[in-house]
Amino acid sequence: MGGGLVGAEAAVGFHHEGKECTIVEMKPAIVEDVNSFYRGGLMPEVEKATACYVNTKVKAVVPEGVLCEKDGEDLLLEADTVVCALGLKAPYEKVDALAELVDECYIIGDCGKVGKIYDAMNTGYYAAVRV
């Protein structure tokens, strides 16, 4: 479940272990939000490794596999193992509670906004400049 970077790379890895994989992604494309250079290298591997269902939304995990919705219709994708790669969210409440304990606080990296290493380095750099 989830055709972002984590789900797509995981599927390629599972394929190399001999497993049969299917990716379910609600957006119109797999790994839509990575840079085109990396995506260009990854996508041929994804296409070899896994069946891809885009514009397909997970509704529930059921005993037979994953129940989805595609074009307004229910679709059951049978599976014996389901991997959840539906993304991460910054823990804003915890971060805010900790930030309130100090006079000066810089929120950087994934606890501000979940992103890539570049974003964590970037926000870290600018926080360091301001300290």
Ligand SMILES: Cc1cc2nc3c(=O)[nH]c(=O)nc-3n(C[C@H](O)[C@H](O)[C@H](O)COP(=O)(O)OP(=O)(O)OC[C@H]3O[C@@H](n4cnc5c(N)ncnc54)[C@H](O)[C@@H]3O)c2cc1C
């Ligand atoms: C599976 C996966 C693959 C990824 N692949 C890539 C990739 O290929 N390229 C890329 O650019 N980015 C990738 N990312 C994203 C990248 O990992 C993050 O952008 C980066 O790690 C963010 O850095 P950070 O320091 O903000 O958070 P983290 O690296 O998550 O560091 C936060 C640290 O804080 C610790 N921590 C949390 N709560 C507490 C607490 N209460 N007390 C003490 N310590 C605590 C955690 O244990 C963790 O070690 C990937 C992410 C995942 C999940």
